[in-house]
Amino acid sequence: MQRNQDRDVIRETDAEAIRLAKTLLRSARFGALAVLEPRTGAPLASRAGVATDIDGAPLILVSMLAAHTSALLADPRCSLLLGEPGKGDPLAHPRLTLVCQASRLERGSQAHARAERRYLNRNPKASLYAGLGDFSIFRLEPQRASLNGGFGKAYLLERADLLTNGPIIEELAGSEQSAVEHMNADHLDAIAIYARHFAKAPGDGWTIAGLDADGMDLVSGDNVCRVFFPQPLVKASELRPALVEMARIGRAASEA
Numbered sequence: 001m002q003r004n005q006d007r008d009v010i011r012e013t014d015a016e017a018i019r020l021a022k023t024l025l026r027s028a029r030f031g032a033l034a035v036l037e038p039r040t041g042a043p044l045a046s047r048a049g050v051a052t053d054i055d056g057a058p059l060i061l062v063s064m065l066a067a068h069t070s071a072l073l074a075d076p077r078c079s080l081l082l083g084e085p086g087k088g089d090p091l092a093h094p095r096l097t098l099v100c101q102a103s104r105l106e107r108g109s110q111a112h113a114r115a116e117r118r119y120l121n122r123n124p125k126a127s128l129y130a131g132l133g134d135f136s137i138f139r140l141e142p143q144r145a146s147l148n149g150g151f152g153k154a155y156l157l158e159r160a161d162l163l164t165n166g167p168i169i170e171e172l173a174g175s176e177q178s179a180v181e182h183m184n185a186d187h188l189d190a191i192a193i194y195a196r197h198f199a200k201a202p203g204d205g206w207t208i209a210g211l212d213a214d215g216m217d218l219v220s221g222d223n224v225c226r227v228f229f230p231q232p233l234v235k236a237s238e239l240r241p242a243l244v245e246m247a248r249i250g251r252a253a254s255e256a
Contacts (some may be wrong), residue, residue, distance in 0.1 A: 009156050015154040021147045024082050024096040026052055026217055027224045032081040035071035051122040056163045058140040059115050063128055065134055069180045076102040080140055100140035112137060114173055119234060121209045129131050164213045171236035176211050183208050193250035194219060199225040235252050
């Protein structure tokens with residue numbers, strides 16, 4: 001009887017749920033990280049700053065002196081809760097729980113360089129300590145996830161629902177930083193259009209913190225918003241035309 005009730009609570013995962021989950025993942029500035037304490041096996045939760053790798057996997061920068069870091073090295077199983085409450089009932093706001101396997105990225109490797117670049121683009125203040133010898137970047141490999149989109153909106157997601165795969169990952173990784181710097185230096189007007197028209201985000205001062213096959217992450221101070229491309233990119237060469245077209249659409253809408 002209980003199993004049937006549990007099935008009734010979980011909704012069928014659809015495109016809307018996947019987009020909400022990706023929005024929570026890509027726009028998170030921090031999360032609640034749960035690990036297993038090596039000595040006792042008891043759960044241990046702490047707060048960690050978060051960014052995402054270009055495929056969508058969470059990235060954390062942690063001190064080797066922290067209890068959760070030694071726990072991850074002893075047992076890579078962990079969970080990450082994302083989603084910030086707003087006004088009113090905190091349980092009415094969407095949140096995403098990821099079940100992950102943590103892997104420490106080797107300093108000097110290509111994977112570490114890419115992860116560090118993306119992490120610092122999202123969390124620039126971390127540059128004060130990211131280079132210190134006792135700090136490491138861990139990539140959290142999602143195995144599965146549960147999404148609570150609000151009352152009566154529970155979903156179960158698989159790894160494939162959250163991460164992007166294929167040649168586009170390496171292609172885009174090679175040109176992402178130059179594209180981010182070019183847009184932030186020469187096209188702040190277009191970025192403002194992306195924020196206002198596509199994300200309905202208030203305020204000014206928006207810049208691009210990251211580009212990926214699904215869309216872009218915009219930041220303004222402590223505010224973050226996620227903008228999705230009309231269609232996911234298949235090749236890195238599609239990035240510029242997509243940005244130009246989105247700027248055109250946004251300008252036309254504002255003029256109308």
